[in-house]
Structure formats: C-alpha cells, structure tokens
Amino acid sequence: MKQENLFVTDLDGTLFHSNVTVSEYTTMTINKLINAGYYITFCTARSYYMARKIMNKINFNVPCIVFNGAYIIDCMTGEKLVANSLQKSLCIEVLEDAKKIGIVPFVFGQEKDEEVLKYVLPENKGQKNFIMQRKKQKDKRLRFVNKIELPDEIITLNFIEKESQLRKLKKICEKKYENLLSIKFAEDIYLKGFFSLELSNHNADKGKMIKVLAKYMDIPLQNVVVFGDHLNDLTMFKVAGRTIAVKNAHREILNFADEHIASNNEDGVARYLENNLLNKFL
Template sequence: MPISKNSLFVSDLDGTLLRSDTTFSAFSGRVINRLISSGVRFTFATSRSPEKALSLVRGLELQLPVICLNGAVTVDPTTGRWLTVEAVAPAIVEQLLRIGQLVGTCPFLLGEDDGKDTLMHLPPRNPVQEAFLAQRAGEPRLRPVDALRPLQQTLSVAFIGESERLQELSDRLAIEYSDQLELRLMSDIYFAGGATLEISRRGVDKVECLSSLCRALDAFPADVVVFGDHLNDLPMFSFAGTAVAVANAVPEVLAAAHIRCGSNDSDGVARFLDDIFQIEAASAQ
C-alpha cells in the first residue's frame, strides 16, 4: 500500500473505529493522536450526528473536517462549527411523515432546530426503536414530541424497525422519489432483525464530502485509505485508492475491500495504522 505525505486516512465510526459497545479505546486514541501530531492526515465519516460523533471520540485531536450524517453535514472538529449543510426540503419531509403514518411506522428526524443539534421523535413503537433510544438515553439532542414536523434543517429522516417492513417502504420510496432522495437500508448492527432506512437529500453521501475534502487538500483518490464495515461505506471503498475492511464487516464490504484488518473490538484500525507507522514502537524507544 503506497504511503506518502499526501495520504489521507478516513475511518467510519460505528463498527469500525468504535468498539461494539460504542466506546473509543485509549489505545486507538493514543495511536491516532500521535499520527496526527506527526503530520499524518486523518478524519472520520459517519452516519452519526455531529455532536454525538465528536462526543464518542472525545480526546481525539482532529484537525481536518469530519463528515457526519452520511455526508449531509461537515464539521470543524476544533470548534464544532458546521461547514456544509445539505438539508431535505420541508415539503419532502412532510410527505415522508404522511407516508410513514400510512404504513404504520414513524421516523426519527435528525438535524438542526433552534440552533441546536436535534433528534426529534415520537414515543417508540417497536423494540428496535426502544433499543435505539436506550443507546442514546440522556443525550441533550433528544426531543420527544407528540407530533412530528420538519426541523428547521432536516438533514436525515430515519425509519427504524423490522427489516421486512422497511424493505417494503424503501422499495416504495425508490419508485416515488428516486430523483429527489438518497435511500440507505442497513441492518442494525446492535439489534438482530432490526434495520434502519436512512433518507437524505439526493446526491448526499460520504463520498461526495470526501471528494470535496480531497480537492481542498490537493489529494487524489489514489492517496485515500478508507476503513469501513457496512453498506454505507461502499461508495467510499469505490472512491479510495485503498479500501480496508475491519474483520467484523458485512460480507459485501469484505468482498469489496483491498485489505482486511482486525475487528473493531480488537482496535483493528489503530493496530493497522500502528503496523504501518510503528507509532507505539517509536514511543517506547
């Protein structure tokens, strides 16, 4: 794998850089911070919201913009300022809410409202939604309501529930909104039989933001090394010169990877980077 001063390393979070309990290990933080301080370019791309994503890797001394909500927003990690925003039109959000009611499943709305990072939701209606909210208990962005409405900036509409029902919904929306929306149906890595249908504005995905970041850094796709585990990482795998799948990745991601590293629970990303740059060995001398 060619490494140069132009190399750019980009990691997914859940299931990749984070362990299965969503923690970020001290080892990973130590290795990556030493890389960054030595001039290595590193950032992350995630489906998480900006505030939550940065809180999960607190202590990581990132300098480059981070990609959140699958590319709907990019953020300056040092200030928390949103650099780019790609919101879903309020009229489209209203239509999605009506369709959700018709099929018996209501979405979660992620974005910005009253100047705050917001996750607006109704009371949970199935075990997958209960598990989703339990993982986020106590987060200040949670906003339980009796009736949903578009946020001031709705960046993502997420239907959460049983896989079969969401597949039917995805098929329907693909016919009606193929020219307006990006649809990502993914199995839930934390709840067996569950799935999430993430919906964003057409043209919004991780790779578009990654391409923009490359232009800003005078980097080429061949300079990019990406780490991932799930289907929403596949566009980045196609874009990057080197695609690295963690050992716990889904079969489609493992098949698309150029290289495999250890699992997320064994700090596979950090150990892969340490093998290349010998950060831990150098620090021990």
C-alpha cells in the same frame, strides 16, 4: 512538509468497539499520528455531536463527514463546511407515505443552531433500544413530541422497524423520489432483526463527500485510505485509492476491500496505523 495522504475511518463497527467505546490504545495511537502531522479523520452515520462525545479525547484537526454525508464539519471549530439538508415539502410527502404504512421516523435536524432529535413514543424493541442508548449517553438533542414536527433544518429521517414494513416504504421512495433522496437500508448492527431506513438529501453520500473532502484538502483520491465494515461504507470504498476492511465487516465489504485487518474489538484500525505509519515515523 505537506501531508500527501488522507486516512478516513468509519466509526461504528470499525473504529468503535462493539460496546460503542474507543480504547485508550486507539486514542493514544491516533493522537500520536495527528501530532506527527498525519491527516486522520472519520466518516460516519452518526452526528458530529455524538461522534465527538464518544471520541472526546481524540484531537481531530481536519474536517470530518457525518450523518452519512449530510454534513462536512470542521473539527477545529464545529463549523459546517458543507450542508446537504432535506427540503421540508419533500419530508411532508414522505411522512404522508409513511403514515399510510403505519410507521413514524426519528427526525434529525437543527433549530436555532442547535441540533435536535425529535421522536414520538417508541413502539418496538428497535426504537426503544435506539432511544435508550442515547439516554444512557445523556444525549442533549433528544426532544420527545406527541406528534412528529419538522425542525427548521432537516438532516435525515430515520425509520427503525421490521424488514417487511421498511421495504414497503423503501419501494415507494425509490419510485417517487429516486433523484431527490439518498436511501440507505440496512440491518441494525446493534440489534439483529430490526432494520433502518435512512432518508436524506441525494448528495448525502459517503462516497460523494469523500470526493468533496479530498478536493477541499487538495489530496488526490488515489491517496485517500478508507476503513469500513458495513454496506453504507461501500460508496466511499468505490472512490478511495485504498480500501481496508476490519475482520468483522459485512461480506460484501470484505470482498471489495484491498486489505483485511483485525476486528473493531481488536483495535484493527489503530494497529494498522501504528504498524504502517507510527513505527516508520519513530
């Protein structure tokens, strides 16, 4: 029987615990539902590589959305179904603007079909924490460079700084590249006081890619259920049929959501799925 619903969860702050892990309970529950024929996937700011590394025991079998909508990936094969990359000439201009302010990004991209994360020596606590966490996870994408080099395919430029510096660059980008870039600005959920400014293709947007994925899977948007916690989830909340916020979500997400559930650390998403789907199936 054709499944008529699609369940899409954000990861950090939503499905993941605050220590960036997935509980055995969540893993077991989602796998049971996938085996029962339910369509469950994820939509995240993370790369496919890191998302699957953290969730290596969950057997996702429908496409997922990564890099905040830059890619839609086939979870069965790892193949890119949709790629919203950045133009190199545009990135060069942005890097010049950033240089005048005195800031440098982390550069996510691909070279010879291999995902890379290029970075220079971290200068602040936010940047150091960003790299330290990825080294702990043995992130094979890390490429230290003395000067930022742009890869063959550019996915996103991610700046981590104090708020005032990033607001300067954000203002410049909004003025010069408003129709060319997707601009995402938010406080770091793992290190308060530091902010992230993520610049990507103007189509790299969770809401836009939820629409694309639903059409690809022949599921009406009103039958798409999304789970989230942070401001980058708002665009997918605006297009989905049902919106569910974990208890720890940003106030704006809580206000927008149709329903509130237990927090990420209480396995809120898995408990909702179990109570509303698994128990009915059994």
